[in-house]
Amino acid sequence: MWSYRAAAVVAVGSIAVSVGFAATSQVPETVRDFGRPVAPMFEGWHRNADGTATILLGFFNPNTEQTVELPIGDVNRFSPGPEDRGQPTHFPPGRSWGVLSIQVPGDFDGDLTWMLTANDQPTSIPVHLNAPYFIEPLRDAANGNEPPTIRFAADGEAFSGPPVGIAHSLTATAGTPLELPVWTSDVKPAESDHARRRLQMPALTLRWHRHRGPTEIEFDEPTQMFQDSADQNPTTTVTFGTPGEYWLRAEVLDETGVGGRGFQCCWTSALVRVSVSP
Secondary structure, three states, X not given: OEEXXXXXXXXXXXXXXXXXXXXXXXXXXOOXXXXXXXXXXXXEEEEOOOOOEEEEEEEEEOOOOOOEEOOOEOOEEEEOOOOOOOOOOEEOOEEEEEEXXXXXXXXXXXXXXXXXXXXXXXXXXXXXXXXXXXXXXXOOXXXXXXXXXXXXXXXXXXXXXXXXXXXXXXEEEOXXXXXXXXXXXXXXOOOHHHHHHHHOOOOEEEEEEEEEOOOOXXXXXXXXXXXXXXXXOOEEEEEEOOOEEEEEEEEEEOOXXXXXXXXXXXXXXXXXXXXXXX
C-alpha cells in the first residue's frame, strides 16, 4: 500500500506535487496516461474560534488521461468510520487542493485515515494536529491577505476559505441546462495590485468542478477570469446527462492561484448539491 505521509515539494515525472510541509513522502514513481494510483493528500490544519480544529485534504491523480471514479465504500473511505465524510468521488488528472475539510475536537488524537483504491492500488494518508502542519487558510499573516468571498444569492451568506458542508442546494432536470449564478468579491491589501501585475495573474478566477455524481456533466464555462477583484456576478450553466444527486465545487482563486501557490491561502471553495430529476 502506498502511504502518503506528507509534505515536501516532490517532482514526479514532469509534474511537481506540493503536499504541504516537511516530512517523508512516497509517491508513484512515474506519471502515466493510465493505471496509476490516486494519492490522498493531507494539507494541514487550523484552529477554530470554538476550540475545535479543521483538517484540510486534497488529492493527486498522476494519470494524465484517466479520470478516476471512486464511490464511497471499500475504495474510498475514512477509517475509523463514518466512511463518508464529504470526500469527492470524482478524481480528475492533476493536483486538486482543499477539496475537503473535516472538523475535529481540539484534542484530536490523530486516529483517522483517508483510504483510496484506484486501479487496484490502495493508498492512504493519516491526518493529525502536529504543529509543523499548522496552516492559515483564512488570513496570510505575512501580508494580511484573506480569501475571496462567494455567495449564491445577491444578499446570501458569504462563504470564504475551505469548504464546510453543503453551502447551497439546487434542483435540475436531466438534459436541461441549469444556471449557476454566483456573486464574488475580494478585498486586497494595498500591495496586492503590484503583486498581481508581477505574477501576471487575474484578480479573481472562478472554477467549477464535479465533486460527486453518477455521470459526467458539462459546464458551459467551467473557468472564468476577472481583472477586477470587486463585485463580480458571473453566471454559467451546467447540464446533467442522467438523474441523480450531484455535488459541485465552486472554487474562487485570487492572484495567488491554485492552492495559494502551496501556502493554503487565499482561495475559497464551496459545495453545491444538485438533485437532478429525469
